[in-house]
Amino acid sequence: MSGAQPKAAKIAGAVSITAEVDLSRITTRHRQGWVDIVTSDMGEVVEIAKKALAAGDNTAIAYHGNIVDLLEYLAEKEVKIDLLSDQTSCHVVYDGGYCPQGLSFAERTRLLAENRDRFRDLVNKSLRRHYQVIKKLSEQGSYFFDYGNAFLKAVFDAGVIEVARNGVDEKDGFIYPSYFEDLMGPIFDYGYGPFRWVCLSGKSEDLDRTDRAAMSCIDPERRAEDRDNYTWIRDAKKNNLVVGSQARILYSDAKGRTAIALKFNKLVRKGEIGPVMLGRDHHDPGGTDSPFRETANIKDGSNVCADMAVHCFAGNAARGMSMVALHNGGGTGIGKAINGGFGMVLDGSRQVDDILRSAMSWDVMGGVARRNWARNPNAMEVAMEYNRNNINGDQITIPFQADQSLVDRATEELFNNR
Template identity: 50%
Template sequence: GMSGAQPKAGNIAGVVSVVAEINPKAAQKRYEQGWVDELHDQLDELIPAIRQAVDEKRTVSMAYVGNVVDLWERLADEGIQVDLGSDQTSLHNPWAGGYYPVGLTLEASKQMMAEQPEEFKKQVQASLRRQVSAINRLTARGMYFFDYGNAFLLESSRAGADILTDDGRFRYPSYVQDIMGPLFFDYGFGPFRWVCTSGDPKDLALTDQLAAEALEALRATATDDIIGQLDDNIHWIKEAGRNHLVVGSQARILYADAQGRTNIALAFNQAIRDGRLKAPVVLGRDHHDVSGTDSPFRETSNIYDGSQFCADMAVQNVIGDAFRGATWVSLHNGGGVGWGEVINGGFGMVIDGSEDSDRHIREMLLWDVNNGIARRSWARNQGSIDAIRREMERTPGLQVTLPNLVDEAVLELHDLIKS
């Protein structure tokens, strides 16, 4: 069912956001939990509400209880100016509930899945063709559309939708190619998680404060190419508590590079040692990270030297994390884009205030992030080349072979002489 992350993120960013959810129970649950501001089950009511919020420059999150294709088509028909758009249906599992085709209710879709699977597949593919057509109309009017790495582009192409360019490439980029890769992953910024095992909200609030202080200290001497990333995450962590993001464990996530993750974790460990935090903290991360995943349609899609189809980095990362102090590691397949399309590696590290935890933090987090930066720098991603050079200056004994970049002018001169 519907995630609350998108509408909540829209509120934090100060925009008008609209999501769609076909399951009324899931939408109602998120509304009652405070993750979305408004529910609408009629497009005739939703469209004027969008226009009014935009005219008033009012921050609001809206959920349409219905099929997302109906929403896309109505936005295109009504001439609504959509600035950013994406799709987050679970198209890595298109035939078993990851995508509900337009024209069928939730219940009818479930029945067709079970009783007429081939007909359901045809309905899904027809729905994807309609969805892409509406998206193309909106992008022609200026919308920036990005693929979330959820196999939307892949399944749309298989359905025969107008999603490919003349040279056979996807019409739209993965957001890793355009945003996450060059701005975050190449510099080592990725999703750093922690869980306060005390279960005490006061402990979580203290970790928010410690994380913000650690990032602000790094910002004071940061290079221009990572100041924006630091600013965004300082804003995020300062806003996290007041936006009531916790639904279970007292846990938090933000994006940080190796130095940021290490400094935050060391601050946590010191707070455990001196009693300000009541119990150990578990460190982790999402697999959607710099080093932990090999996924040519998402995490490694901005690697263009051909190695994006290799699956060794995630395995090496897990082994290195295990050697350097992780409490547990995991190696799994299919995360986000489907079985056989990705290898994911993860870890958990329990820190308890000990000197051993300090050592594990320094040694393991250094590897967990910079393994991927080294691989990306060898692929000639300029941000990673700059980031790994800085890390080699900071870390005694770290030596990473850098690529020799070809000067295009030399090649042109060679061709000229040869001709």
């Protein structure tokens, strides 16, 4: 339980149930006010959820126990779940990321240290049951999606071949959509991703000031994403999202990030706020090559290359970002993704303005260009708009849309002539 799910559900006005085997995680989130009610009684979970639904209360319930037990109980009781996902750490499924059914958190930790083979067997058994109950709940009307935690891959590796879309291997994805295919891909195509900043003064007034500044840079009428972002940043303080540093995350595109960054730097220059550090998640349009997640909706075959993250990293370095990073892993696991990241300190100087003007868009538009080359319609739209607005600057090549029937005919002739 990272806390993101109950918090997000609450903001969206939903009743949520989050299972967690490690009580200390729940206690932290309960103390922070991100979870409303904690219980280890499955009957109580259902009772509270039903009451909250009837009253229209967006209650966040934490169930202390194993998710497979809870789902089996809910399936048996035919409790209707609208949206269902999993956020156990399946990218390190045999290293403790997933707690097998039948073991408490303490038992899982002990077994992991003493007998890894037995632990692995229990994980596989649990994942197989986990899949069966998800199948049952889906048949009962739940919409299940993979959260980008390699859950479906782990299920496949545990021996459930039928979860593969082609019934043979994982090459063509899985029978349930990944959140990336269904939700995030088209948004990344526009260039939106989790841009973020930290007020280095540590003052909450500075964060309030940056919230207002960011809000003034968003036109809520531009796209649906901007409408959501506007509401998000407007209500950020009220939603009590800060748990440590005075930091904020805001999904934004290249144009938005540049405008916000320049505005912040101006505030620093005028002495209205202290210095600000900009950054973003590795989970972003331009910085990450990860065929099971960030680049899952790039269908031209280039999604297995690692060039985009490297270009992003090198370009950010050349353009003068304060900190650049190139690393492996990043959520889907070592060997499955490569990430180029940055950090940029806004000190109010004019030099930083110049860096922001060239680097902020480089960091994002590489990802948009790549998606545009793969002929993703939203990315093509953004790339063409970029070219129009940048007539004397750099331009993105736009792919030629071939008539598919001609391509098919040519391919057929080629095979026939062999």
